[in-house]
Amino acid sequence: MPFRDIYGQEKAIELLNQAVHRERMPHAWLFTGQANIGKFKTAVALAQKLNCRKNGEDACGECDFCLQIAEQNFLDYQVLIPDGKFIKIDQIRKSLNWLHLHPDQAKNV
Ligand SMILES: [Zn+2]
Numbered sequence: 001m002p003f004r005d006i007y008g009q010e011k012a013i014e015l016l017n018q019a020v021h022r023e024r025m026p027h028a029w030l031f032t033g034q035a036n037i038g039k040f041k042t043a044v045a046l047a048q049k050l051n052c053r054k055n056g057e058d059a060c061g062e063c064d065f066c067l068q069i070a071e072q073n074f075l076d077y078q079v080l081i082p083d084g085k086f087i088k089i090d091q092i093r094k095s096l097n098w099l100h101l102h103p104d105q106a107k108n109v
Contacts, residue, residue: 001070002043002059009026009038016046025050044069047077065105076106 003013012031019025029046031039048059048066051074059066068074080087080095 001041001045002048002066003042004040004058005061006041006045009042012042013045016042016049020049033088051077051099075104091107 003017006013016029024042029043029072031043033039045059048061051061051065052059053062053065061067061070065074069077072079075107077099078095080091082088
């Protein structure tokens with residue numbers, strides 16, 4: 001889902017777009033706030049924008065990379081969500097190990 005399809009997150013999207021255009025992408029973003037306001041969709045859209053094969057102003061949402069990210073099937077993209085009520089230490093350990101791997105498909109940003 002490209003940024004253009006997300007509603008109610010205009011300020012967050014503007015901030016993310018500014019970071020992309022300045023080529024100063026932090027190593028991590030933390031999306032916080034109330035439930036069901038579009039945080040996850042916005043995070044997915046950012047991953048798509050950064051890796052979209054079409055290099056447009058927004059992700060195309062249709063190329064193989066955009067689709068793989070949407071389906072959580074992109075090798076260099078990982079979603080960490082709580083296993084139960086909390087994120088467990090083992091999940092964090094696995095993520096940290098994963099973070100040490102070199103990217104396979106992702107653009108180097
Ligand atoms: Zn794309």
